[in-house]
Amino acid sequence: MTTGNILILIAAAWAIIGVIVAYLMRRRGHDFYVWLALGVALGPLAAPLAVERARYHSSTGGLLKGAPTPPRQGFDLLAGVDGSADSINAIDSAVAMFGGRVSSVTIATVVDYDSKDSVTGQEIQEDARRMLDGVADKVLYDPVDKMVLFGRPDKALAEFARTTGMEMIVVGARGRGASKTLFGSVANRLVRGCAIPVFVGPSLSAVEEE
Secondary structure (H helix, E strand, C coil): CCHHHHHHHHHHHHHHHHHHHHHHHHHCCCCHHHHHHHHHHHHHHHHHHHHHHHHHHHHHCCECCCCCCCCCCCEEEEEECCCCHHHHHHHHHHHHHHHHHEEEEEEEEEECHHHCCCHHHHHHHHHHHHHHHHHHHHCCCCCEEEEEEECCHHHHHHHHHHHHCCCEEEECCCCCHHHHHHHHHHHHHHHHHCCCCEEECCCHHHHHHC
């Protein structure tokens, strides 16, 4: 094997390690492309950095700021939203189903951990808040509390619901655009692994197809 071939194999292995690190960090709620760049640049050296960051964020949690709010009296709903029609429809469906028993609705969107501190991350948070404002204006309930959470969407929603005493998590069957598959997987993970009841709203596209 020539020196050139050896260097190609080393470079390929280096890149593969970077992709694996990025994929694993995305699964834990981090930005895939940030960690892909780090992983490809650092190769095996990215692994201990990834472990340290994952441990740090696991210990600090995924709330935007402040201590968990105390549970309120009544039937409190937490809705995970991405601005899609399905996520808004899920909230309206849950409110209609449970009627006067609903005492509060909190809508939350989840961004990756790496959006906490960077300048780009601040812009992402502002976009998320604007999206939440738009959703709050559309849902058939008032008032609506709004939260930006950090991490892997299903885990962040489940942890926030647990620490704030929510009785149910509401999500849409699908998201929009690039988040369509991701949001569907969030619903699946919540249904399979969350101790808090999960209400998955009907898909508007499925209703239209009927």
